[in-house]
Amino acid sequence: MNLYRAHVLICGGAGCLSSGCKAVQEKFIAELKAHNLENEVKMVETGCIGTCDLGPVIVIYPEGVFYKKVAPEDVQEIIEEHLIKGRYVTRLLYERPVSGEQIPFYNEIDFFRKQQRIALRNVGIINPEVIEEYIARDGYLALGKVLTQYTPEQVIQEIKDSGLRGRGGAGFPTGLKWEFTRKAPGDQKYVICNADEGDPGAFMDRSVLEGDPHSVIEAMTIAGYAVGANQGYVYVRAEYPLAVQRLEDAIKKAREFGMLGENILGTSFSFDLEIRVGAGAFVCGEETALLASIEGKRGEPRPKPPFPASHGLWGKPTLINNVETYANIPVIINRGADWFKQFGTEKSKGTKVFALAGKVNNTGLVEVPMGTTLREVIFELGGGIPNHKRFKAAQTGGPSGGCLTEKDLDRPMDYESLVAAGSMMGSGGLIVMDEDNCMVDVARFFLEFTQDESCGKCTPCRIGTKRMLEILIKITQGKGEERDLEILEELATTIKATALCGLGQSAPNPVLSTIRNFRDEYLAHIREKRCPAKVCRALLQYTIISELCKGCGLCARNCPEKAISGEPKKPYTIDQEKCIKCGNCLDKCPFNAIELK
Amino acid sequence: MAEACCHGISDEKYQKLDEIINQYKGKPGGLIPVLHQAQLIFGYLPKEVQIRVAEGLDIPLSEVYGVITFYSFFSQKPRGKYTIGVCLGTACYVKGAAEIVEALEENLGIKVGDTTENGEFSLMVTRCLGACGLAPVLTIGEDVYGRLTPDKIPEIIKAYENR
Ligand SMILES: Cc1cc2nc3c(=O)[nH]c(=O)nc-3n(C[C@H](O)[C@H](O)[C@H](O)COP(=O)(O)O)c2cc1C
Ligand code: FES
Numbered sequence: 001m002n003l004y005r006a007h008v009l010i011c012g013g014a015g016c017l018s019s020g021c022k023a024v025q026e027k028f029i030a031e032l033k034a035h036n037l038e039n040e041v042k043m044v045e046t047g048c049i050g051t052c053d054l055g056p057v058i059v060i061y062p063e064g065v066f067y068k069k070v071a072p073e074d075v076q077e078i079i080e081e082h083l084i085k086g087r088y089v090t091r092l093l094y095e096r097p098v099s100g101e102q103i104p105f106y107n108e109i110d111f112f113r114k115q116q117r118i119a120l121r122n123v124g125i126i127n128p129e130v131i132e133e134y135i136a137r138d139g140y141l142a143l144g145k146v147l148t149q150y151t152p153e154q155v156i157q158e159i160k161d162s163g164l165r166g167r168g169g170a171g172f173p174t175g176l177k178w179e180f181t182r183k184a185p186g187d188q189k190y191v192i193c194n195a196d197e198g199d200p201g202a203f204m205d206r207s208v209l210e211g212d213p214h215s216v217i218e219a220m221t222i223a224g225y226a227v228g229a230n231q232g233y234v235y236v237r238a239e240y241p242l243a244v245q246r247l248e249d250a251i252k253k254a255r256e257f258g259m260l261g262e263n264i265l266g267t268s269f270s271f272d273l274e275i276r277v278g279a280g281a282f283v284c285g286e287e288t289a290l291l292a293s294i295e296g297k298r299g300e301p302r303p304k305p306p307f308p309a310s311h312g313l314w315g316k317p318t319l320i321n322n323v324e325t326y327a328n329i330p331v332i333i334n335r336g337a338d339w340f341k342q343f344g345t346e347k348s349k350g351t352k353v354f355a356l357a358g359k360v361n362n363t364g365l366v367e368v369p370m371g372t373t374l375r376e377v378i379f380e381l382g383g384g385i386p387n388h389k390r391f392k393a394a395q396t397g398g399p400s401g402g403c404l405t406e407k408d409l410d411r412p413m414d415y416e417s418l419v420a421a422g423s424m425m426g427s428g429g430l431i432v433m434d435e436d437n438c439m440v441d442v443a444r445f446f447l448e449f450t451q452d453e454s455c456g457k458c459t460p461c462r463i464g465t466k467r468m469l470e471i472l473i474k475i476t477q478g479k480g481e482e483r484d485l486e487i488l489e490e491l492a493t494t495i496k497a498t499a500l501c502g503l504g505q506s507a508p509n510p511v512l513s514t515i516r517n518f519r520d521e522y523l524a525h526i527r528e529k530r531c532p533a534k535v536c537r538a539l540l541q542y543t544i545i546s547e548l549c550k551g552c553g554l555c556a557r558n559c560p561e562k563a564i565s566g567e568p569k570k571p572y573t574i575d576q577e578k579c580i581k582c583g584n585c586l587d588k589c590p591f592n593a594i595e596l597k
Numbered sequence: 598m599a600e601a602c603c604h605g606i607s608d609e610k611y612q613k614l615d616e617i618i619n620q621y622k623g624k625p626g627g628l629i630p631v632l633h634q635a636q637l638i639f640g641y642l643p644k645e646v647q648i649r650v651a652e653g654l655d656i657p658l659s660e661v662y663g664v665i666t667f668y669s670f671f672s673q674k675p676r677g678k679y680t681i682g683v684c685l686g687t688a689c690y691v692k693g694a695a696e697i698v699e700a701l702e703e704n705l706g707i708k709v710g711d712t713t714e715n716g717e718f719s720l721m722v723t724r725c726l727g728a729c730g731l732a733p734v735l736t737i738g739e740d741v742y743g744r745l746t747p748d749k750i751p752e753i754i755k756a757y758e759n760r
Contacts, residue, residue: 014728018741052730200686203727238633238670239726241739279629279668282724296628297660298667314625357688357729364730395687429729431687445690455667 004042006083007061011124013048013207014242015364016055020071024056027072031079041083044133047211048203049124050365051111054094059106066106067092097361097383111362111381116343118351119167119204119327120367123211128246131253134214140259142333143218146225147267152182155226159329161337163349168194168285168322169400169426170502171348171415177319180309181227184317189229191220192294192313192320195236195243196278196285199398200449202429204353205323207365209236209243212327213250217273219326221260222333224271227319232271235290237278247275282399282453286501287320289455300457301501322427324353344370348414356382358431359389371412374404378432389434393517397426399446399453400506402513403439422513424506438535439518440525443511444472450507461504464495468511477538480526485515534596537581541597546571548593555585555594610638611649618653628654628664632671641672677712677719679757681705682736686725689733693746697733698722700747704754717758 010016010025025045032038049057054068058078065088067078074092081087093102094109103109117123126133134140146155160175181189193216197205209216220232236244251273254260262270276294283289284299291313293299312318328350332340341349348370354377357363361383368377374394378384385391393403402423404411411417415425433442447469456462468491471484492508499505515522524530531539544555544564549571556564556572563579566572571593574585586594617634621627631654635646642665651658665671683689683698698720702708705718712719728734731743735753742753 014726014741015730015743018728018731018734018743052728055731197727198724200690200725201688201729202725203729206727239724276626277630277633278670279633280670280724281668293629294626296626296664298663300667355729357732358691363688363732398687429687431691431729433691437691442691445687 002039002042004040005062006041007044008041008083009044009046009049009059009061009125011047011049011055011057012045013052013055013124013210014203015048015052016057019055019069021056023072024058024070024075027075028079031075035079035084037079037083044127045129046125047123047128048207048365050120050207051362052364053362054364063104064106065104066094066109068094110383111364111366114372114376114381115367116351116369117367118331118340118343119208119215119324119353120212120365121331122215123207123365126212128211128213129249131214131250131257134212138334139214139330140218140257142330143221143259144265146222146333147265147269152226152228155222155333156182158337159226159332162332162340163337163344163347164325164328164332164340165348165415166322167324167328167352167427169397169424171425174321174325177309177321178223178226180307181229181317181319184310186317188316189227190313190316190318191223191227191229191232192290192308192318193220193232193234193323193326194285194287194290194320195234195240195323196290197237197240197323197427198282198285198453199400199427199429201357201395201398201431202355202427204355204365204428206240206243208323208327208353209240210246213243213247214254215327215330216247216323217250217254217260219329220273221264221271222329223319223321223326225269227317229319230271232273233276233294233313234273235276235278235284235294237284238280244275244277251275281455282449283455283501283503286503288501290320291318298455300455301503303500324428345412345414345417347416352413352425352428354428354430356430356432358394359385359434359437360432361386370414373410373412375409377413377430378409382432385432385434389436391432392435392437393433393439393442395423395431395433395442395510396429397424397506397509398429399450400424400502400509401426402509403433403442403517405517422516424509436533436535438476438531438533439514439521440472440476440531441533441535443514444469444476446510447472447507450503454503454507458498458500458504460495460498461500461507464491464499465504465507467491468495468508472511475522475525476531476536478525478529478536480522482526484526485519485522488515540581541576542574542579542581542583542585543595543597544572544574545593545595548591550591550593552590554588554590558584558588560584613638614646614649615653618650622654628656628661629668632661632665636671641675643673643675675712678717679737680719680721682721682723682726684724684726684728684732684734684736685722686729686732688725688729692732694733696747697735697745697750700750701735701754704750718754 056070058067093104156178164174165171281299284293286301289299289301308318344350351367353367366381393405395403408421418425451465451469454461551569561578563575621631647661651661733745734743
């Protein structure tokens with residue numbers, strides 16, 4: 001085996017792919033060859049390193065130097081300076097957002113330093129397509145240990161002791177779920193991985209599947225052993241073709257290595273996996289809908305109980321866990337429940353991966369101990385809000401969750417505290433909003449989403465959310481009335497109490513939470529017909545700044561409604577009655593004389 | 598009649614479809630994987646294909662139709678050569694995805710859900726693509742474009758027009 005003196009890790013995650021990492025990688029390979037370094041320096045394409053906004057990113061070991069926004073033109077310099085002469089290419093180093101201080105080392109950058117990577121332990125570090133790299137980092141060790149030294153009951157006990165709770169949203173104790181499934185009567189049982197990741201703005205599960213697929217395969221096999229199942233399914237959403245491809249590849253290699261299939265690792269235990277690809281329906285993330293979808297039916301949920309643990313796929317006892325939940329399992333087995341329990345809060349053990357997105361400097365993936373505050377995540381790891389804007393809110397729990405505001409910044413985040421703050425942990429999407437986001441519009445956005453994704457089976461969700469959406473649209477159009485807020489709250493309470501599944505039961509949450517935290521903003525829309533964040537178009541006015549207008553007439557010629565008039569070389573005016581707020585005039589004016597208020 | 602039945606779709610495609618149907622025949626839960634493959638072969642799922650799948654898998658046509666209409670990924674209308682999918686997930690939305698949609702509608706002269714007359718582009722909005730760190734994001738076929746602003750749209754479209 002060749003011993004390399006340096007490794008160049010290049011991120012091949014979704015973010016970096018769209019920033020052009022492939023071209024950088026090709027250039028590297030060509031240049032390493034041209035410099036005769038191909039036997040000394042190894043290029044490794046990894047899964048998502050986490051800092052999507054800085055892509056394409058590379059990390060060079062043994063030093064662990066992190067370079068950001070690397071372009072193909074930079075490659076030659078990196079090779080000649082860094083890899084040959086041992087000098088860092090300073091212009092590509094990471095800089096602290098406010099102070100501008102340069103930080104060369106990966107593990108000293110705030111974004112990474114504050115993380116505790118358990119579920120993401122290999123993501124961004126190994127090449128997901130090489131099973132040996134997974135094995136070299138203790139991969140499949142836990143499976144071997146379990147199959148040769150543990151009874152299924154002991155496995156379940158270890159998971160129970162660890163305090164691990166489901167990362168898919170509800171936070172149900174994982175060990176308990178395994179125990180229910182084990183104890184459910186039946187000779188055929190199934191294990192399912194929920195990789196539907198429907199929360200818009202979340203990409204944790206995608207990164208695990210793309211960056212470390214074997215950790216999920218290993219964990220599901222362990223789960224199969226613990227609950228007594230010989231067949232598993234991974235349900236992946238259709239929007240993630242690369243995840244499907246990596247997982248397929250990993251399953252094939254795991255079979256070749258005897259980690260899947262008949263008589264795993266030479267024992268009497270057999271287990272195999274199949275992938276099922278979703279087809280674009282959010283509700284299929286709900287476990288009973290997911291089961292219907294795997295069965296080849298419309299993905300409609302059904303009432304619970306009975307729970308999947310006793311009546312699951314094709315009526316058989318079925319264990320369903322989320323991708324991130326599974327990714328924790330091998331580590332718990334290897335290092336023990338006590339080790340795992342040291343992280344987190346009293347009731348929420350371990351870590352949580354958050355997908356940081358929206359108005360924050362360092363967008364990307366972070367894994368932090370449960371109990372980390374929102375302030376640490378947004379301002380320390382995330383580097384704060386771009387363009388010196390003010391933090392306004394953070395949405396957690398996606399369309400089922402709510403918003404957290406300034407007052408929640410120092411609250412340690414765990415399952416219980418987020419619910420107490422009127423939101424929820426959800427799957428880990430964390431969308432940051434600044435003063436330019438209108439909370440009424442955000443509520444409308446989420447309701448439009450759930451309305452669109454409602455499967456239509458139950459009336460409260462199908463019709464109730466529609467009525468709520470109509471009211472919200474009315475408010476954003478300046479036609480809201482004072483009593484609308486009451487009606488919204490009343491509808492919300494009824495829907496929450498009566499909808500069939502979690503989708504409907506939680507759909508009103510974003511509305512309730514924004515009304516609670518931003519009542520003034522709603523009232524500005526209703527009473528003053530004003531959108532303080534200047535988002536709701538119908539409430540904005542285009543006006544001409546007479547001091548800047550040169551009277552060229554370009555705006556009037558481009559106005560589809562003939563709402564602009566005036567005489568050449570004199571300031572024009574806009575007839576607000578006729579204006580449809582298309583914004584053409586603003587785009588066309590060469591003198592920046594048109595203003596949006 | 599053969600022509601009328603198949604809209605001139607080649608027999609070769611139906612042969613491929615039959616192979617796939619046979620692969621899943623009798624296996625529980627095969628309908629959705631078959632429909633995925635069928636859409637790959639035909640580009641969309643016209644009635645004739647639905648009938649073939651229903652008969653092949655021995656499932657009522659109403660059930661096949663029910664499944665197709667339930668999932669947004671399945672299309673009963675032909676799509677353009679390039680499908681543009683604009684992400685309207687939360688991260689993209691708060692970073693101005695609605696303006697990207699507008700810019701595309703204006704540039705292509707079509708509305709979301711439609712296909713340009715020359716059959717080149719279909720415009721769709723999609724759910725989160727999982728590239729939220731680069732919001733707002735769009736995809737054209739397998740290519741992903743991030744950190745978009747409305748003024749970047751004409752250039753992106755142009756690159757495909759000339760292919
Ligand atoms: C509308 C709705 C959507 C859901 N979407 C997902 C999802 O995308 N991924 C997921 O893991 N769980 C999702 N869940 C939660 C699942 O029903 C289920 O609780 C979870 O997969 C269990 O795994 P865990 O215990 O490991 O969290 C969703 C629930 C509801 C009500
Ligand atoms: S919200 Fe657009 S990629 Fe996630």
